[in-house]
Amino acid sequence: MFKLSKKTEYSIIALQYLIKREAQMATVKEIAEKCKIPQPLLAKLLQxxxxxxxxxxxxxxxxGYRLDQPAAKISVADVLEAVEGPLRMTACGSSSVRCERLSxxxxxxxxxxxxxxxITYLQKISLLDF
Amino acid sequence: MFKLSKKTEYSIIALQYLIKREAQMATVKEIAEKCKIPQPLLAKLLQxxxxxxxxxxxxxxxxGYRLDQPAAKISVADVLEAVEGPLRMTACGSSSVRCERLSxxxxxxxxxxxxxxxITYLQKISLLDF
DNA sequence: ATAAAATAAGACTAAATTAGTCCAATATAT
DNA sequence: ATATATTGGACTAATTTAGTCTTATTTTAT
Structure with a gap:
């Protein structure tokens, strides 16, 4: 429960790699090799x-890619939302789902x-202090 | 992301039904019908x-089933753990998983x-005040 | 005793989601 | 031009989740 998806893990790992490289560009290939992440998948995530x-x-x-924001400004919530879509705990509530238990x-x-x-909590944790 | 599984949803819904019935027994059949949950699946969850x-x-x-604890003492974390197993955010850390990125x-x-x-937060929320 | 009503347990199938691949298109520096 | 990148979308494979089925066991009422 609450296990992060591979996508999320990969994204955070790749971002941490980019943080270490500071403003320098890195190619998908390089990051994939260094972080041992399947390259085509990583390419999608970085997109x-x-x-x-x-x-x-x-x-x-x-x-290649580099950070577009200071690491301190990138929150865990930002990464989760980018990779997984909006954070919500119930299936209902998304417009397309109709629930027979609504009543x-x-x-x-x-x-x-x-x-x-x-969400508030995850927004307060940046990639730096995290 | 962080969406509760059907199992968890069903469990909480069934528990809320049992809370309303107080100490009275209810059968799986009854709960399944009233809460619109597939009966054999619900049976597993209640187990x-x-x-x-x-x-x-x-x-x-x-x-049948009834609460074995006052609702106020049952935390959301308890339910999650019972139904989903231990709460952990990474795949590694469970003994069987070896991660090539460990280094x-x-x-x-x-x-x-x-x-x-x-976890601490979820432990503080009971089925009553939740 | 026996039948009926209930949970217990485990194997199994189906559906959905997640993970990962592949390929053609576009952009850019040399 | 050409080599090296990202972009985007369709596709397949693997894993997890959801749900079913069957048989056994327990308990109570008759």
Whole structure:
């Protein structure tokens, strides 16, 4: 329970690698080899992080990825959201899901504050102090 | 991310039903129908909860399940652990998993305090105030 | 005693999600 | 131009989760 997905683990590991390299670019290939992450999968993850402005990508020769924000400003919550999508504890609540228990189940409402606290907590942990 | 499994949802819903019924027994069949949960699956879940002394089971005619503890003493963490097994955020750390990144990856150690806080938090939420 | 009503346990199948691959397209420095 | 990168999307494989089925055991009422 609450186990991070491989995607999330890989993302954090790759980010930590990039933090150590500071502003220097690193290619997917390099990161994949050093961190022992399957390269095509890592490529996807770094793309997701770039879309959320956590990383900056440069295409072409001498291209690669580097941090687009100071490490202290990147929260664990940011990474989770970029890679896994919005954090929510119940299946219902996403617009497409209709729940046959709606009439009597108050799980979602009860979980809402828990979820909120959890997110707040994860937002306070940056990749640096984490 | 952090979405509760169906098992967990079903367990909490069933427990809330049992809380409303107070000390009265309810059969798996009854709970399954009222809460719209597949009966054989629910049966498994209630067994897990009974093993952890969250529920008390009585076999035979007129048997069923009832709470084995006051609702206020049952924490969300208890339910999660009973149904999902120990809460841990990394795949490594369970004895059977060997990680090829061990030499340089400190994810597990860094996640340890996060995980601890999370568990502490979930332990403080009972089925009543939740 | 016996039948009926209940949980217990484990093997099994199906569905869904996650992990990982592959390939063609686009961008860029030399 | 060409080599080296990322981009994006479709695809397959593996794993996990959800759900079913069957048989055994326990208990009670008759």
């Amino acid at each position: 997701l992080l770039a879309r959320k402005q956590i990383l900056r990508s440069v295409q072409g020769v001498n291209g 009597f189940c108050d799980l979602r409402q009860r979980l809402a504050p828990v979820q909120k606290e959890l | 897990l909860l009974a093993r952890k002394q969250i529920l008390r089971s009585v076999q035979g005619v007129n048997g 340089f990856c400190d994810l597990r150690q860094r996640l340890a305090p996060v995980q601890k806080e999370l």
